[in-house]
Amino acid sequence: EPEVTQTPSHQVTQMGQEVILRCVPISNHLYFYWYRQILGQKVEFLVSFYNNEISEKSEIFDDQFSVERPDGSNFTLKIRSTKLEDSAMYFCASSTTGYPPFFGPGTRLTVL
Amino acid sequence: KNEVEQSPQNLTAQEGEFITINCSYSVGISALHWLQQHPGGGIVSLFMLSSGKKKHGRLIATINIQEKHSSLHITASHPRDSAVYICAVEKTSYDKVIFGPGTSLSVIP
Numbered sequence: 001e002p003e004v005t006q007t008p009s010h011q012v013t014q015m016g017q018e019v020i021l022r023c024v025p026i027s028n029h030l031y032f033y034w035y036r037q038i039l040g041q042k043v044e045f046l047v048s049f050y051n052n053e054i055s056e057k058s059e060i061f062d063d064q065f066s067v068e069r070p071d072g073s074n075f076t077l078k079i080r081s082t083k084l085e086d087s088a089m090y091f092c093a094s095s096t097t098g099y100p101p102f103f104g105p106g107t108r109l110t111v112l
Numbered sequence: 113k114n115e116v117e118q119s120p121q122n123l124t125a126q127e128g129e130f131i132t133i134n135c136s137y138s139v140g141i142s143a144l145h146w147l148q149q150h151p152g153g154g155i156v157s158l159f160m161l162s163s164g165k166k167k168h169g170r171l172i173a174t175i176n177i178q179e180k181h182s183s184l185h186i187t188a189s190h191p192r193d194s195a196v197y198i199c200a201v202e203k204t205s206y207d208k209v210i211f212g213p214g215t216s217l218s219v220i221p
Contacts, residue, residue, distance in 0.1 A: 043147075043155070043198060043211040056208045089153055100145055100157035108153075 002026045004104035006092050012110045013082055021077045021107045025094030032075045033093040033101055034067065036060070043091070049075065082111045115139050116212035118199050124218045131186040133215045135199030138180065142202045146173050146184050149196040149214065158184070158197075189219045 005024045013019050025032050034046040047057040049067055064080045075094075079086055089108050093101035116137045125131050135144070146158040159166050159173040161182065166173050170189075175182040186193055199212040 037153075042213045043149075043200075045209050045211070048208070058208065091155060093155075100160045102157070103155040106153050106155075 004102050006104040006107050010108045019079050023075045023092030029094035031095045034077045035091045036088040038088040087111045116210050118212040118215050122216045127221050129189050131189050133184045133197050135182045137201050144182050145200040147198040191219045194218050
């Protein structure tokens with residue numbers, strides 16, 4: 001069964017460093033999403049991406065965040081200068097026509 | 113006030129019990145979703161609803177648009193149903209979704 005994959009499963013970084021979280025969506029999907037979940041809190045929408053551009057973003061998705069689909073298979077989330085409060089689980093998701101999306105297993109980001 | 117609320121926050125049930133998890137929202141929506149988050153963190157989409165009722169196996173989801181309320185029912189609950197169940201609403205389009213706080217369900221053998 002096709003699935004969304006994410007790497008790495010756990011990323012530890014120092015405050016101020018740049019991180020890139022990688023996702024491989026399901027191959028025939030057209031819509032891509034990033035969400036985050038701070039430990040013990042609810043899931044939050046970050047950004048959606050369609051047709052090689054951002055279609056919607058939340059207030060959380062400020063200038064330190066960027067997304068890219070560098071080739072036909074990967075979808076990345078870059079955080080330019082990480083802060084302690086960026087520590088969270090980051091989920092990638094993809095779908096064909098919108099919801100419901102298929103979620104990846106998540107990348108746990110720890111900022112020290 | 114949160115735009116999406118769920119009750120109860122935590123729920124413990126005996127195996128075999130009928131379970132109901134409620135979701136209420138305060139905004140106009142185009143669709144509502146129920147998601148399951150496993151103890152390891154993985155998230156699975158269960159249902160997408162814009163009206164009426166849907167059933168999949170032992171899971172039933174209903175929505176009342178006028179009352180801005182949805183319920184997720186689990187019949188004949190089993191320990192493997194133990195998870196966090198999350199209600200999420202699409203305000204205008206699928207692009208921007210608001211998640212509820214989740215209901216943590218524990219089913220005891």
